[in-house]
Amino acid sequence: MINKVSEINIEQGFPTVDSALMKLKNALTTFRGQGCKAVIVIHGFGSSGTGGGIKSGVQKVLSSSGMKGIVRGYCAGEDWVDKKRDIISHCQAIQNHERRISGNQGVTVVLLR
Numbered sequence: 001m002i003n004k005v006s007e008i009n010i011e012q013g014f015p016t017v018d019s020a021l022m023k024l025k026n027a028l029t030t031f032r033g034q035g036c037k038a039v040i041v042i043h044g045f046g047s048s049g050t051g052g053g054i055k056s057g058v059q060k061v062l063s064s065s066g067m068k069g070i071v072r073g074y075c076a077g078e079d080w081v082d083k084k085r086d087i088i089s090h091c092q093a094i095q096n097h098e099r100r101i102s103g104n105q106g107v108t109v110v111l112l113r
Helices: 017-033 053-063 077-090 092-101
Strands: 004-011 038-042 071-076 107-112
Touching: 004 017, 004 092, 017 038, 017 071, 017 107, 038 092, 053 071, 053 107, 071 077, 077 092, 077 107, 092 107
Parallel strands: 004 038
Antiparallel strands: 038 107, 071 107
């Protein structure tokens, strides 16, 4: 059975921003190839309290033209309330993870093509 929603923790082990972003790109490509529809990316919020480098890097990568063939869209945890209807319309299984996503500044939900 295909797991419609997968998860990756790219902050585990305190990687550099570049290392975390490479892990993200590789994982999204793999998950898409496996038929996954959505990925919960755990990137943390940064110890400064202003959002970490990994989080801002994730958003830049997901917005980049190089990811257009893989990424349909994404939503940061803090934007979940505003965007959840659209996200759920593409992947209903993500609803089962709503408690972990909603308002969580340390996660981003990625919809795959």
